[in-house]
Amino acid sequence: MSDQVTAAAYAGPVLAADGTLLKDRLNKTMRRRKLIAAGLVLPLGAFVFITFMFPIILMLYRSVDNPVVHDNMPQTVAALEYWDGQGIPGEEAFAAMVADLVQARKSKEIGRVATRLNFEMSGVRSVLTGTARKAKNMKAPFKDALIAANDLWGERELWVTIKRMAKPFTASQYLAAVDMRFDIDNNMVMQDEDRQIYVTIFGRTLWISLLVSVMCLLLGYPVAYLLATLPLKYSNLLMIMVLLPFWTSLLVRTTSWIVLLQTNGVINDLMVWTGIISEEGRIQMIYNQMGTVIAMTHILLPFMVLPLYSVMKTIPPSYMRAALSLGANPVTSFVRVYAPQTVPGIGAGSLLVFILSIGYYITPALVGGRTGQMISNFIAFHMQKSLNWGLAAALGGILLVGVLFLYWAYSKIVGVDNMKLG
């Protein structure tokens, strides 16, 4: 090394054929290559960022973002800043509130403010909009005027809620997403019994996803094994049959399950006809959890079969033969020699199916009835119907964290390098 340095120092910098510095030339040519390489991935990178990363970041931001009260009731926010939350605030807070109500009504933002507060404390919407109509004509002392307009203004809870919502960022959506809320003293407590839903739905989502993954594994493993071991002639045909569902619309497949499974559907008719069940005993197989599990298993099966197949394909038949020749019967050989080598495929397939299941929407929506709804259906509800986007974002955020956690757990237990998707 040092020899080279001294040699180079004696000889001076190395020059290329055209007299420029060799190093510069090298950099120039390499830079060209790097630019070309970057140019090739740039469109995809930009696409992924704009359509994937950016919306996720936006969603996560929206789940904690809380601008409505902060932006539209600036005077109240300022007046409540040093209120200790005991009793009810002083006159200046009431005065600020009246001024803000007037202003908000003028700028037509009062509806949004009322809606936002109503998410936190039901019944507030009408109080706020009603009071706002009268606020213009109110005279000091505003405390009495407001309480006269509605008794709720004399309640500590309302003011505590407003003060809490005055912050530009809030964790209340995440609390709501796990069936919790802030009580009057800003402690985190469980929602009232009759208003707890999301924990149950998260639990049900995990349970259905687990069930679907297990079903897919049980049904997919033998198929993958056949695919990997049958002669090419037959395995090609089988492969086409496995992939066939991919070529049909998801909607068509889901609705065909309705035709098959509904109470007056093909399967029930057949069972009545053969006398397995009576006319009155028709089984409810759809519009419930069972329908969701059946239809989702069918739709997600290829995602289990393909990773399994790609792993099994690489296991030479000589392993099974070796086990047999060593005296293990076929079952032992399979369990102790073949199956352990398919673990990467089982892991990859199960993880894939599970993660896809957790976020599944269209199938539960169509065939899930009431008991087969999953968390995505509630996210959609808050996106489209109740317009509580913050809560929808929080539910989505929890889902995202759950999936990331699963992935992390998988990589700890099995190792991501061991995962084979194709």
Place this chain on the structure above:
Amino acid sequence: MANPDDPLVRFIEVQKSYDGEILVVKNLNLDIARGEFLTMLGPSGSGKTTCLMMLAGFEPATHGEITLDGTSINNLAPHKRGIGMVFQNYALFPHMTVAENLAFPLEVRKMGKSDIEAKVKRALDMVQLGDFGHRRPAQLSGGQQQRVAVARALVFDPELVLMDEPLGALDKQLREQMQYEIKHIHESLGVTVVYVTHDQSEALTMSNRVAVFNDGVIQQLAPPDELYEKPNNAFVAQFIGENNKLMGKVTAMNGKNCTVEVDGGGPVQAFNVKAGAVGEAASLSLRPERVEINPPDGKYPNVFNGKVEELIYLGDHIRSRVNVCGHDDFIVKVPNATGHPQLSKGSDVRVGWTVEDCRALDVYEGP
């Protein structure tokens, strides 16, 4: 238990076809003695692996019977045959350590834990891998994996071990060392080995007997020296070792010998092994080291004029390509002994050989 002199394995008129159209193994009759090292040697696709698979039970025989220890095993499941097997790719279970691999056949035999440990240790010591028990197969070199595979096939004390080209993936030097080790293990354990290879030097150095396969038929079954010195037909002569082939027509028969008129040459006196009747085509087989350059007059009945085309110096001998009787691929090995003839390219020479060394065989056209 059958008589110890009875063969351990018998193939009786065994045929095998995979597709119902082509016979891959044609009417195979083969007895394998106890303690024997028998090698199946032959070109690719000649049916060696198929025979081994039928013996191991992974392929059913289409016709005929295979017996082990005197009882038919045609309908015996592979795992009940108790035959050890070494595969070409070793087939070591990648998710088990070396020791677990070796313990596997003992565990499925429900052997006690301490017995298993002792046997595994003994087997590992046998292949000089005593310290490698805790490693995974992927952490071993090719040669070490090969040894583990051999140890695993032997650890449960089978009477018969099958090896299908076990050294095919190793480099030349390692292969020679392993040949020696396998041979050594065979001798010390007295186990019967059926070995498949298409490397003839491997077959010759290791075996008690070699079965030369071609086209689903055993061409010759003999000890290595006999195979080399007394090939039974043109295929074996050509397949084993280096061989000079002279084509011609039989002109006369006299007892054990015959006269063959070589195409473009003259009459050659040869030892008749498998030549047809007078007037039919025959091939003559002659080993390059059995030809003498410029022999004394009257020493050999067969003397021909030739011209040196090429000389390659190989240390212990000089390989000369000579044009004899119109064949320009006639090889003569001139030993580099004291006073050996000095040859130069293009010089005219005489070559001569005995009747016994020149074997008249059938005509093998090649695949």
